[in-house]
Amino acid sequence: MTAQTALAVTPPTLDVERIRADFPILRNVHPHGKPLVYLDNAASGQMPQPVIDRLVRYQTHEHANIHRGVHTLSETATAAYEDARRRVQKFLNARQEREIVFTSGCTEGVNLVMHGYGRRFIGEGDEIVITWLEHHSNIVPWQMLCEERGAKLKVVPIDDRGDVILEEYERLVGPRTKLVAITHVSNALGTVNPVKQMIAMAHAHGVPVLIDGAQAVPHVAVDVQDLDCEFYAFSGHKIFGPTGSGALYGKAEWLEKMQPFKGGGDMILSVTFEKTTYNAIPAKFEAGTPPIAAMIGLGEALDYVGRIGLDAIAAHEHELLAYATEKMSAVDGVRLIGTARQKASVLSFYVGEVHPHDVGTLLNEDGIAVRTGHHCAQPVMQRFKVPATARASFALYNTFEEVDALVASVRKVQQLFA
Amino acid sequence: MMDSKQLYQEVILDHNRKPRNYGALADATHRSEGLNPLCGDHIWLSLKVDGGAVAGIAFEGQSCAICKASASMMTTVVKGKAVGDVETLIGEFRAMATGQLEPATQAHHLGRLTVFAGIKDLPSRVKCAILPWHTLHAAFVQEGSTTTEGEADPVS
Structure with a gap:
């Protein structure tokens, strides 16, 4: 009974590869010849085949x-x-x-x-x-x-x-x-x-x-x-x-x-x-x-x-966000904007002294779509004394490999501007 | 599509790292402020016009590398030039950045400013490169501030 209860509250693992297959745009688009790494979900999500x-x-x-x-x-x-x-x-x-x-x-x-x-x-x-x-x-x-x-x-x-x-x-x-x-x-x-x-x-x-x-x-x-x-x-x-x-x-x-x-x-x-x-x-x-x-x-x-179930989606995204937070924090000069006790989907960041628009343009070259700017939330930007941030935002179809690609690309930006 | 690394080449990165003529002129005859509200690029220009020529120019502000390098190179290029010649350059720079002037095949006076030619392939960044030039024009015509939006929008 105890085991059964534990099982019942553990959200089912997401079959991300199967979910990705539902979203044709993820396989149809290759920015700069690279696989699309779509991390702009807070701006708009992609549409599944159904x-x-x-x-x-x-x-x-x-x-x-x-x-x-x-x-x-x-x-x-x-x-x-x-x-x-x-x-x-x-x-x-x-x-x-x-x-x-x-x-x-x-x-x-x-x-x-x-x-x-x-x-x-x-x-x-x-x-x-x-x-x-x-x-x-x-x-x-x-x-x-x-x-x-x-x-x-x-x-x-x-x-x-x-x-x-x-x-x-x-x-x-x-x-x-x-x-x-x-x-x-x-x-x-x-x-x-x-x-x-x-x-x-x-x-x-x-x-x-x-x-x-x-x-x-x-x-x-x-x-x-x-x-x-x-x-x-x-x-x-x-x-x-x-x-x-x-x-x-x-x-x-x-x-x-x-x-x-x-x-x-x-x-x-x-x-x-x-x-x-x-x-x-x-x-x-x-x-x-x-x-x-x-x-x-x-x-x-x-x-x-x-x-698919929002509990399973939330659990997957929570792991992705925790992984991304850890990996990005380990990059020298990266400052995370927003470290609330409870967060969903969003990782806003600043790379050294590099303006977020330069970050966005360079990440795009690696096929990575992030939002850069004030996110229509200028008071938040003023509160953290930044004109803008780069923002990666995750959805159910994002993977740990995509987080790795983001981190690797951010390191490249930092080297270019070093 | 252009490789953005072609744009982020050494000359632009260098001007971003060590902007030339950075600051404000105490004895400026013209000042203006430029704002790109979409991305938050915000610069102030001060210049001294003497005998119909740009005797001194300086800029300061918060901006991306493209905007800062564009402003820095602009100050080095326009210093000493007659206002009329600078207005010609402003027009040519805008035409190049919006793809209406192809520096490889058409006559121009842009010289080393052609490092910005590739910006035309990055529509969301065109305004970053143009803002300093736009602000310089506003200073000449004594408009206190300008933006890259609305009627003055270079890419609409």
Whole structure:
């Protein structure tokens, strides 16, 4: 029995070679004649064959506009689209399908909450709490709202490791706070925020919480009922689905209270020139014809990840990240930016005095794709006093050999600039 | 595709390691600031124009090797030249970096600046090489600051 229990909690090992075979781009592309080492997953993930096949099948056999026609194709397309919504619901463990709003991505999800909740309920003197780790897309919408409404943005500082300082968070959330909007996983540093604890702390003051899950969903199993957040936004393309797909989870009672974000078709029940009655959720937030194929592809991508299992994926990535952290730390002059207690996927670094853009250009010559720049998180860069970093970010298909290739290439850069 | 090692050749690495005319001129007649927001290259130019010629020039800032070497070599090349001739060089450098001027077959005044010819094959790095030249032009026309984005975008 004991042995069985141990077995049950040990995540299954990932068959990485088999997974790699599912991603055609990994064998089709040879930058500078080298095998592609794709370590830019935090910017966008690659697409597995089942998702590509699903897109082709939709366009070749199922496409028409949704929620409109009585004809067969429209009904087929509508069924596939709504089936994708159920897959998102299952993936996030939401209570109801209608709590899932399709969006063009995480950015649109945050903006939807800003317009739908923020512009309705946030006014002068109110406060919105974010952290220093946020991506620009979870900073700028709130700045726009603050400017429009005379509200204040409060930013929770981080420590030298890249961890949010919880005591400061506790101090900043108070009677004036109308919303907490925080990232689950930092895109620039890889910090995993203790969101469940932070949500509970906000709830103690009756404050609703929006989680930016863009970087979390490909790496961490998310259960919105367990987290108890009011909103959870993510992008499809970072979890191996199509660009232009994404979803916002919102508790039904909040989505119902919110005002529509965009006006147009599909979001109305009736329109006269005197008065328009809005549709029920989630349609209220889905004006216009969406990228139907993209959302169906997203559903397929979530199923793909679900079949492999996020526990197994997380365990593999954790080992990769630990290995990469150890190997890169051993290279003279390499400085790791972001050493939070709990991290996912991301290794941000600086090579001696070499500017990250030079690092990126030279790594590319060895077929290695990393992101270089400020990662749309300039406050994080300012916090660590660097203009930019090079960032390697791992996904389920990355291997230890690819980490070795990265480290060897970084050593070459260092020699060139020595 | 060009091998980027061809670009990161000794002359560029040397100017990056030991930038020439690094600092600020106390008696500058023209100053300007250049920013490449995408990658964070940020430089300041100060120059002294006397009798229609560049009598002195210096630069400082934070940037990648391509930008720093480009700025360093630019200062050595334009010092002593008439402003009109420098404007010609600015145009030629931009044309070379964006692939509109092929230095091997077309007439130009670029001299050793042709070490940057390969940048045209690295679209994401073109702006790094051009920024100092862009900033120099802004200094001449007395624009306090310039960026490589928007209307002035050399590669859009």
